[in-house]
Amino acid sequence: MIDLKVGGVPEHFNYPWYVTLKNKEYTKKGINLRWKDYHGGTGQMCKALRAGEVDIAIVLTEGIIKDIANGNPSKITQTYIKSPLIWGIHVGAKSKFKKIADLEHATVAISRFGSGSHLMAIVNAHNNGWDIDKLKFKVIGNLQGGIDALTNGEADYFMWEHFTTKPLVDNGTFRRLGDCPTPWSCFVVAVRNEVLENNFKEVKAVLDIINNCATDFKKTENIDKILAKRYEQQLVDIQKWLSITEWNDGKPMSKNLIGRIQNKMIHFGVIDEKKKSSEFIKNMYF
Structure with a gap:
């Protein structure tokens, strides 16, 4: 059994992780996956990735691109939420x-x-x-x-x-x-380089499971009522959120997209220079 730690914000975006963990889908693949809530958001998770406190993080696109550019030893493996935040x-x-x-x-x-x-x-x-x-x-x-x-x-x-x-x-x-x-897709999956090198197959298995869940997530029976109750939201607000939110379908993040996002971030003064897209992403699907 391989131990992996995944972190994210305790918000409705990450409910598919709760579902797949509850169903022990990772355990069936020989992976002991543990979830940790990060109430401090992407900045806190970037710090945790650097420190090796978490292996996989569901982070905001702008935050992890800036932190990888500043030396965070991690890669973006895919988009998680492809709609804006x-x-x-x-x-x-x-x-x-x-x-x-x-x-x-x-x-x-x-x-x-x-x-x-x-x-x-x-x-x-x-x-x-x-x-x-x-x-x-x-x-x-x-x-x-x-x-x-x-x-x-x-x-x-x-x-x-x-x-x-x-x-x-x-x-x-x-x-x-x-x-x-956000002028870009909002959440991505980031993984520490060390974990990608040592546990590539297991990381890919984790992504396959979460993508499979997320693909049909909005079709889940009564999902609007479930989310409204769990996250203490008005039903009408959750229904609106579901209508504008799109999960990734498992496709890798393209180098062109990373380049376009970097261009926007340079324009906004968030990062100083554009770097090779290969420094930011790891393609899990060859």
């Missing part, structure tokens, strides 16, 4: 800010530097024509840290996945001023 732009319930334009000189809460909340704040600033060099950040760790920072006035706005934060908008903790979709 919708980032809600939130302020506290009692905030003086009324529209996105008001936030130009405000302090943005981010989970970590290099995280999705950090990088998408840069994308949002660029989209609005703001001076990226003048952005002010407050590191808050995770969603709860964002709630505390906006409530206590330590930061002015916070970007997090639209549907995950929808209950906080509904209960009056946050006000959402708008959304900022």
Whole structure:
């Protein structure tokens, strides 16, 4: 039995992992796969990959590309969610800010530097024509840290996945001023190079299992009700989320796509230079 550790955010995107683990599908292939929740998101997972604390991570595209460019010894094996992520732009319930334009000189809460909340704040600033060099950040760790920072006035706005934060908008903790979709497919699977070298066959087996589940995931009977209950969401919100979310069908990530995403990230000032796509991806299917 081979031991492998996989990590991701505890959100509805990753429910297929819960299903396949519950059904012991990896055990049947001789793989002892263990899941770990990362409430701090992609920045926390990039750090865990570097430290060898996790072998496989379901991370945001922009975060892992930036971290691999900065030396993270991992590769992207495939896209996991091929649709964009919708980032809600939130302020506290009692905030003086009324529209996105008001936030130009405000302090943005981010989970970590290099995280999705950090990088998408840069994308949002660029989209609005703001001076990226003048952005002010407050590191808050995770969603709860964002709630505390906006409530206590330590930061002015916070970007997090639209549907995950929808209950906080509904209960009056946050006000959402708008959304900022990622200009690329949002989640990818990243694997440590050492694991790819030593356990290529097992990693491929894991990907085959999760892709098989994800392909027909939206056809699961009552999946909208199951997700709404598990993640404490309104049924109508989950139904909308399901309608705009597309999982990968198992195809590898192309070098052209990595190149296009790098071009966009350079344009946004997120990375400094373009590198060979082969430095970022590992094709599991020859």
